[in-house]
Amino acid sequence: MFSILRSIWGVLLHTFAKRETVLYPEELPYLPPRARARIVLTRDPDGQERCVACNLCAAACPVDCISLQAAEDEAGRRYPSFFRINFSRCIACGFCEEACPTYAIQLTPDFELSERKRKDLVYEKEDLLIDGTGKYHGYNFYRQSGLAIRGKGKGEGDQENPPVDIRALHDPR
C-alpha cells in the first residue's frame, strides 16, 4: 500500500520536473564537434584535395559502403577519380576516419540525413568535398611524403635532405 502511494507521489513530482524531451527540430540538441555522422572529404591548407585515394577507408569500412578509384593528375598528385559513399548503408562507425592517413575523410556532427528515395543517399565526390580543412588544420600530406609533385621537388619536403648526386665523389653532407 505504501509503495503504491509512493509511486503515485513520484509520478506527481515528475509532472513538475524539467522536461528531458527536446522539441526537435524546433530545438536542436547540442552535439560535440567530434560526434560522428555525415562524412565529408576535406582539403589541405593550400586548398587542394586531401584524399590521395589510398583505399584504406574502403578497406576499413565494415559495411563496404565506400567505393573509389585512384588516378594521378598532371601535377603528380594522386586523387580519387570517383569517390562514392552509399549513406543508406553507412553506420557512422568512424573507422574510415581512423584509417585515413591524410585526414581527408572526416565525420561531421550532421546526422540529419533523410531522403524520400534511397538513391539520393548515394553521395559522389562533389557532394562530399568541402572547402576547408575540417577538424585537422595545417596537415598537408605531400609535405611529408617523398613523392615529387608540381611545386615540390625531390628533397623539398619536411624532414628531407636534398637529392643525392650519385655522380659526386664526395658526399657534401
Place this chain on the structure above:
Amino acid sequence: MPLEGRVTTIYIDNLPYGVKDGQNLLQASLTLGFNLPYFCWHPALHSVGACRQCAVKVFKDESDTRGRLAMGCMTPATEGTRLSIEDPEAKAFRAGVIEWLMLNHPHDCPICDEGGECHLQDMTVMSGHNYRRSRFRKRTHLNQNLGPFLNHEMNRCIQCYRCVRFYRDYSGGRDFNVFASHDSVYFGRYEDGALESPFSGNLVEVCPTGVFTDKPFKEHPTRKWDLQTAPSVCTGCSLGCNIIVAERYGEVRRVLNRYNADVNRYFLCDRGRYGFDFVNSQRRLRLPLVDGRELVPEGSATQALSATEGGSPRPAPASSEAKGAVVRRAVARARDILHGSRRAIGIGSPRASVESNYALRSLVGPDNFCDGMTSGEHRLVGMMKDIVASGPVRSLSLAEVERADVVLVLGEDVVNTAPLLDLALRQAVRTRPEAVAEQLLRIPLWDDRAKREATQGKQGPLFVATPYPVSIDDIAVKSYRLSPDDIARLAQAVAYAIDPEGIAPLVGAADPLHVVAETIGGSLGLAARPLVIAGASLGSEAILRAAANVATALAKAGKKDAGLFLVAPEANSMGSALLGGMSLDEALEAVRTGGADTVVVVENDLTSRLKEASFRALFDSTKHSIVLDFFRNRTTELAEIVLPVATFAESSGTFVNNEGRAQRFFEVVNPDEIVSASWKWLGLLSGRGTGEEIAWDTLDDIIARISEDLPALAAIGSAAPGARDVPQVHRVPRDSHRVSGRTANVASLTVHEPPPPRDLDTPLSYSMEGSPRGRIPSSLIARIWAPRWNSVQALTRFQEEVGGPLKGGDPGALLFGPASDRTRAYFDGVPEAFAPDPRRPLAVAIRHVFGSEPLSALSRSVSERIPSRYVGITPDAARSLAVADGERVEVTVRDLRMELPVRIMAGLAEGLCALPEGLPDMPYVGLPAPAGILKRTAP
C-alpha cells in the same frame, strides 16, 4: 635445384623438425611455415647475406644457452642444428635492422602502388617496428624514366640488391646497375631510358618495396585486396606460362606471375606481363555485326555513341531480355546461313582454345575443319606434334631446360619467339660450373655470391646456330651464322658425329660443317643432360628433322636424360594440331573448287596468314562468312556476320603448350551477356532443327565431349577440376576476403545490390566466400596471399618446399606419355648446301618480342616498344647496293613490293636478308622466300 632426398633433423626453438638436406636455415624455416623476416634472399636468386634481416640464434648443442646470432640465409641446415627464431636477442636484432632500413624510407604508403602487397610492410610489422624514433632528415633520390613498363621511385629503396642481382646476374641484362656508395647507393640506368631487357617487368615482383612498380597499372591503381583475380595462362607464346589476371570495375588491370614449378616458376617476360592490355583495346567488339551494322539491344545508349565515335563503346546497361534478343537474332541469322549452305568450312585458330577449335570442328564436321595455319605452319606444327608425342626423346619442360648441361640451339631466336626460354638457358649454362664448385669447393647451391666468385662467370657449353645474331650469343661458347638449310645440315652432321654408324655423312664428307659438328657432337656426347632446341620460326622442316635426329643419336648413345625442346608458333598451336584439320591453303582450295559456299572463321585474323590476293579471293568466292573475333580487324570488316567473343580474361578453356601440357585458364571478368566464349557461340549455332536445343552448355559438357571424341585430347579434363567436381560451398573465391565497396560500387546505378554473377563453367565463384585457402587445388590458386604475408612472397606458403612443387602437385596435364614407347628411327632428307645468290638473297623471318605477337601488340604499353618495319641486310650487300643504315630500299618478295628502311646487320649469314615477321605495319609475306632488293632511285 636438385635436392637430395636425405632428411636432416634440425631443432627450432627446441622442437625437432625434418628438413631436406642441402638447405639453409631460412629456407628450412619458411618451408616449415615459420615467419622469419628476410629481404635480400629470394628463392630464385638465393642468398647473399646482405640485409641481415633473417638473423636467428644458433646454439652449439643442447647445453649451449648463450648461442650466437647468425644469418638464417647463410647458415646451412646440418644435422642437429639448433636455432631459435623467438630468442629475445634475435628478435631485438631483427627489429633493429628494420628500424635502420626504415630510417630513409619515405612516408609514401598511401600513394604507393605496392602498399598492401609490400614485403617491406609485412616485414616491418612482423619485426615489431611500429613507431619512428629517428628525428633526422631523410635521404632522397631523383628518379629515372625507365620506359613504358616500370615506374621508378628510388626514395623507397632499402638496398637489398635484389633488382640488380635479378637484372644482371639472373637475366643477363646490361643496362641497369648499382651506382654510388654508402647510404646513397642508387639502382638504375646510367641515364634515363627504357630498360632493354624483356624481363624487366619482373622487378615489380622482385623488389620487396615500391621502387619498381607496374607503370600501366599506375594509370588506375588498385589495391591487391580489391582486385578480382583468377588463374590463367599466358597467350603470348607457346610456352604457356601461368599467370594471375586481375580485374577491377570490369576492366583487366594487371597480370602477375603464377608459380608453376614445371613451367615458368618465378618469372614472366614483359610480353606476357604487359601484353594483356588488348583485352581493354578500343578495337574490341562488344556487339554482333550483321552486314556491317551493329545489333544494338533496345534501350541501350550505344546507338547514338557508335554513330559519332569510331570505336565500339561498352553497351550502356540494357535489360537482360534486350541483350538476349540481340543474341537470338544474331544466332538465328547465322543458323539460317549454315542450314542453307551446301558446305561450310570452319577456319579455327592456333590462338583459340582447344574448346573453341573443337566446337568449330563439330559444327562444320571434321572433314571441313581447318586448323587455321598456313600449309607451311601446318606441316611444321604437325611434325612437331609427332616428334613431341612419339619422338626419340622426351620433350623437356621449361623448368627442366634450366637443368640441362650442354645445349644446342638450332635456328631459334629464343628471346623473340619464346622469351622465357632465353631466361631458362641463362640458368642452364650455369649448372655445370656450379656443380663443379659444389663438388670441389663444397659450396652449397644456395650460396649465390660464393658460387659466382668460384665460377668466375664460367659458363657451360651452349652452341647456337642461327641466321642472324641472337640474344643468347653472349652466353654461347660458339655461335654459328648459317642459312636455314645449313643449320639443318650442321645438325645432321652433329648427329653423324654422335652416331657415325646410324647416319650418313653430308654429301661430300669433307664439308667444313663436319669439323664444327665434331666439336658440338663431342660436347653433347660428354653431357649428362644434353638438350636440343629447335622451332618453327625459320619455317624449315629440315631443321626440325635434323634436330630430332640429333636427339635420336643421343638417345641411341645411351643418354637417358637427353631432351628436346621445340618452340611452337602460338599459344595453342599444339592443341589445334591435335584436332587434325586441314591447312588454310587446303581450306582456300575447298572454297575455290570444293563447292564450299560458307566460311566460319574463329579468332583468326586471316590477313596475318594470307597474302592480300588470296585473302580477297577467299571472301569473294564464298557466299557467306561468319567471323567470331574479339576485335575489329580486316577479317571482321569483310564478314557478313560478326559475333563478339570473349578473350582469355572473360572466358575459360584449355591451351596446350609446346611440350604437350594442357593448362586451363579461367575467366576473371564476368562477360557481358552478349560477349561470350567462341565455344559458347558455336554451341548455340550447332543446335540443329528448330533451334532451341544446344549442343553443350557449360565448359564441363564440352570437355566431356572432347574426351569422348578425341582420345589424344582425353587428358585435358584433368588439367584442372571442373565446375561439377567442386561443391558450391567450396568454390574458389575470385575476390579476396577483404574486398571493399560491395555496397557502393554500383550504387550510382542502383541501390538494390544485385546478386553476384553465377558461374556455371568453372569451380571459381564471383564472391569473397568459398573454399578455405588451404584446400584450394594448385590449378585454382587465384591469389598469392597468406596471413601476415601480403606480398607475392607468400608463395612459400603454397609450396611443398621453398622452390619446389606447389602443394598437391603442379597444375596442368601432360598429353603425351613417357619416353619408353618411343620410336627411335632417323628422319631422312637432308637439304643441299645453301648457295648464296648475291642478287636475290633469301629472306628469312626475324621476330621481335614486342610486336611479332599480334595480340600483345595491341597493348598500349607494349606498342611503345614495337620497332617499325625494316629489312636487314649484310654489310656486304649494303656495300654492293651502296646504301647506308636507315636508307630506304625497295624489297620484292613473292610479288609483294615494299619500301623499307635498311638495317645493316653485322653477323647476318651470307646470302640472306631478314624481314621482321608479324609487326603491325608488316604485311604477310610467307617466308622464307628469295627477295629482290633495289636501291630506291631518287624521284
